[in-house]
Amino acid sequence: MDNLRGLFQLLARNFGFLNERCCESCCGQELSLTQSHILYEIQRKHQPSMQDVSGALGIDVTTFSRQIKTLVDKGLVKKTPHPDDNRINILSLTLEGQQLENQINGQVNAQLAGVMSQLTAFERETVIRSIELLNKAMQNSGSCCVPPK
Amino acid sequence: MDNLRGLFQLLARNFGFLNERCCESCCGQELSLTQSHILYEIQRKHQPSMQDVSGALGIDVTTFSRQIKTLVDKGLVKKTPHPDDNRINILSLTLEGQQLENQINGQVNAQLAGVMSQLTAFERETVIRSIELLNKAMQNSGSCCVPPK
DNA sequence: ATATATAATTGCATTATGCAAGTAATTAAG
DNA sequence: CTTAATTACTTGCATAATGCAATTATATAT
Numbered sequence: 001m002d003n004l005r006g007l008f009q010l011l012a013r014n015f016g017f018l019n020e021r022c023c024e025s026c027c028g029q030e031l032s033l034t035q036s037h038i039l040y041e042i043q044r045k046h047q048p049s050m051q052d053v054s055g056a057l058g059i060d061v062t063t064f065s066r067q068i069k070t071l072v073d074k075g076l077v078k079k080t081p082h083p084d085d086n087r088i089n090i091l092s093l094t095l096e097g098q099q100l101e102n103q104i105n106g107q108v109n110a111q112l113a114g115v116m117s118q119l120t121a122f123e124r125e126t127v128i129r130s131i132e133l134l135n136k137a138m139q140n141s142g143s144c145c146v147p148p149k
Numbered sequence: 150m151d152n153l154r155g156l157f158q159l160l161a162r163n164f165g166f167l168n169e170r171c172c173e174s175c176c177g178q179e180l181s182l183t184q185s186h187i188l189y190e191i192q193r194k195h196q197p198s199m200q201d202v203s204g205a206l207g208i209d210v211t212t213f214s215r216q217i218k219t220l221v222d223k224g225l226v227k228k229t230p231h232p233d234d235n236r237i238n239i240l241s242l243t244l245e246g247q248q249l250e251n252q253i254n255g256q257v258n259a260q261l262a263g264v265m266s267q268l269t270a271f272e273r274e275t276v277i278r279s280i281e282l283l284n285k286a287m288q289n290s291g292s293c294c295v296p297p298k
Numbered sequence: 299a300t301a302t303a304t305a306a307t308t309g310c311a312t313t314a315t316g317c318a319a320g321t322a323a324t325t326a327a328g
Numbered sequence: 329c330t331t332a333a334t335t336a337c338t339t340g341c342a343t344a345a346t347g348c349a350a351t352t353a354t355a356t357a358t
Contacts, residue, residue: 004261005254007280009189012161014287014294017207021293034314040158050337058166063315065338087323087336105154111293112153118286123279130272130279131156137267138163144170144260145163183345199306212346214307236305236354302357307350314345319338326333 018115022107027100034059035071039101042077042091049088058147076100167264171256176249183208184220188250191226191240198237207296225249 001007023036031039034057041053048056054064068091071077076097082088093101116124138145150156172185180188183206190202197205203213217240220226225246231237242250265273287294 001277002258004265004277005189005257006193007277007284008164008261009186010284011280011287012164013207014284015157015161017295017297018287018293020207020297021295024297032313037158040154044155051335058162058169060316061337062317062339066314069338085324085336089337108154109151111290112157115283115286115290115293116153118289119282123282126275127279127283128150128153128156130276131160133268133272134264134276135156135159135163137264138160138167140267141260141264144167144263146166146170148166148169148173181344200304209347210306211308211348215345218307234305234355238306300358302355304355305353307352309350310348312346312348315343317341317343319340321338322336324333324335326331328329328331 018111019108022104022111026104026107030074031076031100035067036101036104038064038067038071039076039093039097040105042093043098043101043105047090047092049082049090053091055147071097167260168257171253171260175253175256179223180225180249184216185250185253187213187216187220188225188242188246189254191242192247192250192254196239196241198231198239202240204296220246 019036020033023031023033027036037057038053041056042048045052045056050064050068051061054061057064059067068077068079072079075094078092078094078097079089080092082090116127119127168185169182172180172182176185186206187202190205191197194201194205199213199217200210203210206213208216217226217228221228224243227241227243227246228238229241231239265276268276
């Protein structure tokens with residue numbers, strides 16, 4: 001296939017819209033798309049530092065620092081100084097943050113399940129395995145697919 | 150699979166990074182990621198109007214209008230009034246715009262080909278078919294996967 | 299003609315972005 | 329032990345992006 005870009009672009013865009021839509025319907029004014037990604041990433045990482053999360057998302061640390069400040073102000077995220085190194089802040093979700101994140105997560109998964117329900121069971125299996133393969137291959141490609149800088 | 154979101158998120162993020170990286174190495178200061186998507190979309194559509202492109206990308210028309218202005222100033226895009234309706238502006242790429250777009254397109258496709266080269270021929274086939282299936286299913290899901298508003 | 303609708307642009311206020319410089323804490327060197 | 333070098337994070341500042349409301353210009357309907 002010589003139009004790989006088109007395929008991926010369309011997929012990424014459609015998923016982006018799904019994502020925005022879910023975030024909108026869940027959180028409305030409460031949360032931006034980027035912020036929902038931050039919650040997601042804090043949730044799934046083990047006691048991450050600022051750099052851990054900003055790095056994973058490819059967001060500049062300075063922008064990230066400000067985003068975290070607003071999330072803390074909203075009462076969704078907590079910063080705890082690392083016991084062995086006071087420079088480091090461990091990020092975690094507050095109870096409210098977890099609830100919101102679960103809600104978004106549920107919505108996104110439900111929408112995706114809806115999309116997948118159009119496929120046969122066999123196709124679903126294949127599609128999922130394919131994405132897993134792709135993800136592995138991308139993680140393996142040192143040069144590309146990696147956060148900037 | 151109950152973690153569809155995780156799979157898609159990772160894929161979209163990795164492709165996003167690949168995309169940024171390519172745009173950076175091709176155009177450097179010259180072009181933002183959004184702008185590269187605008188070029189792409191103008192290229193592949195047939196004589197699109199402003200709304201056609203901004204709608205496809207899910208960008209607010211007013212923001213889009215300003216982006217187009219800067220692209221016109223850079224000499225990459227041309228606006229032509231529609232012969233039958235002077236309210237409409239047809240967008241097209243200048244020669245320079247086409248060259249730049251081709252360059253980006255080449256890079257992205259090359260990087261993706263690199264990723265795919267890690268898979269067996271059979272896996273590649275399967276992966277491509279899977280994405281096509283997904284894209285179709287997403288386009289079909291009226292509610293989600295659609296630009297906001 | 300006058301009213302309505304549509305395509306696009308501009309005003310304006312808000313938010314996001316990222317570099318450079320700053321603060322604070324930790325580690326390394328002399 | 330004290331000074332220098334590193335590391336984690338935060339702020340200043342200037343620029344770019346965003347989106348709603350209002351405006352302009354053209355086209356369609358009554």
